[in-house]
Amino acid sequence: MIIDHPLLGPRDAAEFVYLGDAALIDRPDWQADDAMEQFHSYGYLRDNPAGQHQELWYHEQGDRSWLVVTRNTVTHEITAVELARDVARKRGRGK
Amino acid sequence: MSQKNRIKGGLIDRSKEIKFRFNDKWFRGHPGDTLASALLANDQLLVGRSFKYHRPRGVFTDGSEEPNALVHLRDGAYQEPNTRATMVELFDGLNATSQNHRGSLEYDLLAVNDFFSPFLSAGFYYKTFMWPKAFWEKLYEPIIRSAAGLGRLSMKDDPDKYDKGFLHCDLLVIGAGPSGLMAALTAARAGARVILADEDFRPGGRLNSETLELGGMSGTDWAAETAAELASMDNVRLMPRTTVYGAYDHGIYGALERCTDHLADGGGKPRQVLWRIYSKRAVLAAGATERPIAFGNNDRPGIMLAGAVRSYANRYAVTPGKHVAVFTNNDNGWRTAADLVAKGLEVPVIVDSRDKPAPIDLPGVRHIAGEAVMNTIGRKGVKSITLTNGKVFPVDALAVSGGWNPNVHLTCHQRGRPTWRDDLCAFVPGGDLPVGMAVAGAANGSMTLAAALAEGQAQATAQLDAFGIKTKAADLPQAEDEPREAAAFWHVRQSKHRAWVDRQNDVTVKDIKLANTEGFRSVELLKRYTTMGMATDQGKTSNIAGLAILAEERGKTIPEVGTTIFRPPYTPVPIGALAGRARGKDFRPYRLTPSHKWAEENGASFVTVGNWLRAEWYTRPGEKGWRDSVDREARAARTSVGICDVTTLGKIDIQGKDAGAFLDKVYANTFSTLKVGRVRYGLMLREDGICYDDGTTARMGENHYVMTTTTANAVTVFRRLEFARQCLWPDMDVHLISTTDGWAQFAVAGPKSRDLLRKVIDADHDISNEAFPFMACGHVTVCGGTTARLFRISFSGEMAYEIAVPARFGNSMMAVLNEAGKEFNAAPYGTEALGVMRIEKGHCTGNELNGQTTAHNIGLGKMVSQKKECIGQVLAQRPELTREDAVRLVGFRPVDRDKKLIAGSHFLNKHAPSDMEHDQGWMTSVAYSPNLGHHIGLGFIKSGHERMGEIVRAVSPVHGTEMEVEIVSAHFVDPEGERLRG
């Protein structure tokens, strides 16, 4: 596969390490009343769609950036690649 | 032997003669020959024996689809089995031997199988070798194994070299026939970066095999001219002898280039190169493969595909015989007859299954319409053919054409399905091609020359247009559409004799019918039950006929029955090529510690730790075994001073205004409160609350920390930190970079460590216990001004330091430390002594932090801060993980002190049964403690911290051992930690 890095252009997937669902960005609040339940879902429950999927890839043999790759799990078509840092900020993560 | 079957013309160089061997007999051929054409030229029609029945077989095709002419090529360790003679370029001294016979090729003892053929039908093994059960392994399988199979491996290491590589292009053109050449030419002239790959050594595809004209010249000349133009262009890479074997995601193609296979001496260069080709777009112009018709005894040497006969006559100037009959269901067979006649050969009869007039007028050739060949007579060759009308013709060869199948294979490598075209009686590429691929020419069902050229040009134009390269409308060379009418005709029903469908796996029409009768009706089941299409040729000449027969039996159409799935590789790829150069000691890269050279010179043995080679101990004269060395090293560190290269531990430089706050989040304990110039032990959890890694982190400045990780987790800790930094807390000002390789770091451990370091560290740095206490860190200089970092940390439990210098000085620093330590009897120590001392001290490593244990288990539950947010903190509090009776890390010693403990033993209470239900825990690490004089161990046992002094049993069913052990503190040495602080 080829991942079109937003800063560096197309790179072979061999340069990357796969993590999984980009929902891992949405880490729950540790102080919430139901923190245990939320962390349980966060840690163990994932959607497994046949189709479009947002997932985290790490450019380990490259610029060390984490990317959010939108990939069709059936066809492997990649329709979007974003810096995970930008996505995390958009989703309201900060310090 | 003279080349008695050599005829006039051809694309061979008659001015040069090549000598080669087949079954230890010398023959002659010419440059331009393949092994197959040269064998035919020498009237060596018998080339091998068939897989199951050991039937005599000869050359059947002229290309990579060859099912029968498989030989051993070269000899000794270089021997390669199952090499297709049709793909082997002749070279001087070539040595080939035939395969799959016991005794000589002419008199194969296993040919007896052929007489037992009524018993050897599809599913024979499954039905026959069922009982008694015990016979399978001892009797049946060994016999079948020795009788079956094709070529033999040399059973020696392959001495050939292989390599891999990466290529990039705008347009990859697969196949250099008329369509591919036209596509490549169109793209190349437009300035695109083009790769043109073809499995043949001569570009041109079928143009070299036919007598067609285009652009006012012979097809061969046009191909040569076009290839020459392409070769002269900087933006084109012409790759003959290169098979594109697989189509992968996002325009990536796999290709195998045979670089030196055609040379007598490869000059030590890689024999083959496996390429990964990155293409923006691709044009598949892989052509088509002719298919045979099934009739009785249709497998004899001398029976060949009509297109192959034409190819041998036109390109190689060879004929399988002087009297060649033709059996066809389409116009194409007529071309063979015409070309043979033009070469002055006799074509006694052309049998056309279609009841229609001759498409071309061939004086002197008898045309029999509406009939078929029903049987052939002969043994190691053809003597005569018998037609369905009973007529017998004496011939010495037979050319068969059952139509052509477009080579759709690569269009299906991403689960694409081909579609059926009735007019061609063949599958053509479907609509679901791999992204970026277009198909042109015969591969797309455009079976005539003019259509192939036009489509090659059109597809290249469209492909380049898609990413903005404009092509100029070039004139297509003038060419004609040759007649190509065909009618479906798969097998001759009237045949009473066995009619082969899959020649390589010996599958007959009867086998397919039987499979259907027995219920194996799906194509996928048919394939596996009969093994049709499962040989090295992957059924290139047999699959469609097999499907047609199945469809007929089931009363369905071929598209209704469907095809099996085409998967890479298109043709076999040697394992050696897939391995490339990664073999033997080059299987993977290795990493050396900075003091590697010194260690080598000083008796070190090395152990592989990940990619690292680390000194495990340093043998001194007189030491008889590794224990002597390790005991001495561990004792030296406890009594005077030891020196160990610990560079392999991961070092991560962490800087930023939020560096402290960041560490608080990734470590279970707190680091923002750590004072500058101090070090702290840190424990890292996974998000599920399980321990992940541990190490020390030093605060070198207000915004500057240096983290150490375990050797094993250096890469993944870095990855997790980047995840935390970018994905979880993106607004923190924190920056990470690895410095693992940058600093040569040495543990200097033992009561004399400070005395030793005082000799090396420049005098203006005060390293007294007051100025530089336990867990201090700082910048120092050594040996007269060289920058260094000093850490007062201890893995051994002794008063100890770690000192780091820029890696370039590492080897020298190891020598200096040992030289300076001489007066203290300093000893370098390796990973084994390191392990002994950490077990003596009860420190964890990967044995304890094994991905199953928590901070609670290792006795550090209180370290997981609940006052600040950190990874793993919430799920670490799950009730199951914090049970009071959870296993705890403690020490163990054998009740009988002479006994040796065994890591992996499980603990059981004294009188409890030895089963999992009563399991109390397990032993993680054991060592002989030279300081205590007996074996010691670490392990996890339920409520271990409350069971000091209790005797339990350590049981290892794997070793068949059981012994009593006493639960003790994990801190065998200096439990109060006084030495550390000394």
Added chain:
Amino acid sequence: MADFTLTSEPPLKGFDHSFGDTRLHAPADLAIVSIALPLGAEDAALKAFRSAFDADLPAPGQSVMGKDDTRLVRLGPDQAFAIFTRATPDAEPHVQGLLNGAAYTTDQTDVWSGLMLDGPLARTALERICPIDLHPDAFAEGAAARTVMEHLGVLILRTGPTAYLLLSASSSAGSFLHAVETSLLNVT
């Protein structure tokens, strides 16, 4: 106190070998310092950068030559390398002195091992190990990329028409040298 002297022995010290007209050598005294731009203070850092090196930090994947023959490589949004020649092990304080606290610096000199590959065979040899497209249209002079060759992380820089600087981890320098040498031998 007895006097002890440390000797500098970088892993490929002095390596210099030619394959026809193509030369492979380990440049002497190659110093590397990583520069991280502080979050929220990037502009000040870039300004300090300009005055320190007399050059603007290029886009990720590119490098430029700054003053005193310092090659400045942008590796990512907030990270760059300064590569220059310096024998003494004080490259980091030197660069930090130039930047005057406007960016975080880490010495990378001994982390990496450099190989300079220059000559007509350079690209052909690299084809055997480098997945990056090195065609001049795709990888112009000054281009830089971190990638993987023979399982090893490599920073490749095109420094001239046929010249490439290859940086790989110093601990595995021997394996990487073997990989490049094998490639050259395989294509000569």
